[in-house]
Amino acid sequence: MPEGHSVHRIARQFALHFVGKRAAVSSPQGRFAAGAERIDGLRMLSAKAVGKQMFLEFEHDRWLRVHLGLYGAWDFSGDFTADATTASASGRMGQTNQHGTVVGEHEDSLASIGAPRRTRLRMSEQEKASEEVADFPPEPIGAVRVRLLTGDTCADLRGPTACEVLTPDEVQVALNKLGPDPLVDDVGEAEERFVATVSKKQTAIGLLLMDQSVVSGIGNVYRAEILFRARLDPHTPGKLIPEELLRELWRDWAQLLKIGVSTGQMMTREGLTADEYAAALANRADRHWVYHREGLPCRVCGTNIVMELASARKLYWCPSCQAPLASYHQGG
Incomplete structure (x- = not known):
């Protein structure tokens, strides 16, 4: 299961590449069709992680809460920065690549930071880059619960424990349960x-x-x-x-x-x-x-x-x- 650092890193991808933009939201799998319809076409206002949960804020007081659980993962594709940590933190995360981040056997991270590229990045307990994306947006791979799409970046969610659209009051209830x-x-x-x-x-x-x-x-x-x-x-x-x-x-x-x-x-x-x-x-x-x-x-x-x-x-x-x-x- 992804621990807190992974979810914070995912939230920073959204902060850098989705916040401030309108997103086309769909459910290729079909299980989240009603929820996707509630936030489709709305501008994302903020993205934040609290522990192992992530909260994406949209216009009209609507929030998307995601808990990846044991099997959940986000796939980012299109033009995006492979490691958004530094950029989305205004350069304050000074230890990034301090000694050169190496792609390893587990919990992989990416050495490339900076220029966006059309590729695919899987973010869950581990981070793995795959092949360059020839066509954008790419065809959904597997059972994609929800897809968020802007003009140049796509995020696909599969296998989460929780994925729901909430009101501000419902978000507060969820936050109150967290340490x-x-x-x-x-x-x-x-x-x-x-x-x-x-x-x-x-x-x-x-x-x-x-x-x-x-x-x-x-x-x-x-x-x-x-x-x-x-x-x-x-x-x-x-x-x-x-x-x-x-x-x-x-x-x-x-x-x-x-x-x-x-x-x-x-x-x-x-x-x-x-x-x-x-x-x-x-x-x-x-x-x-x-x-x-x-x-x-x-x-x-x-x-x-x-x-x-x-x-x-x-x-x-x-x-x-x-x-x-x-x-x-x-x-x-």
Whole structure:
């Protein structure tokens, strides 16, 4: 399932190439025909991501809410910038291509930034460029739930968990169900909300971080990596975690999310040389501390990484480094 950084990157594609333009909206598959008709021909006013959900605002108080879920993906084609992150953020995302983004085996990102080109880009949990598009708009590929088309750019959505047209009040209801997002909410208020929520819960922190009503955008990869970086046992009840450590968790998530948006990769290791960093961008196996490393030695202590199921999702952690909280209180 796409985690928060992927959805923010998709929203920035829409911000750069669709906002301010009228879009022809259709449902080639037919399942979204009524919804498409409600926003067909309207100008897109804004595009934003909150956690794993995206909200596209149109004229006449109509919004398109999309949750990609496990199988959803957007295909962009036509004249578009392969990586819209820098342009749509007014150049503030300084880490983009800092070391040269490499197309790798997983979570692929694109090295080319700048001149638009007629091609196709798949954006979901992974980002993959494909062949140049000879005819525009291209014929829909597969079961396209909704197509948004301007004069030069096309976006096709397939396989989402949710795709619906909402009123502003309905959008607010959806937003009220979501936890804070570091890239959307006021930094101070978001941190306070996260700390206050978690500190009241008896639920294990490994489950709380995946609860989108507690914090928006964290999935399996970020969950495992954030907990390892904090050296925190994933089974620790939220209410037993010291406030200082909760604040560290939140700030680390905010930092990792920014890196993910700017690079297109869930890069969670630090302290790498330039060569190691480039290798990590090219190969998912080198990007993480514990995720997907069950049975392999911990990069810090050598203990084999453990994988277990937590609410039917795979949880990776190091039994040695992620010690009980007693170690934290002792400064370990």
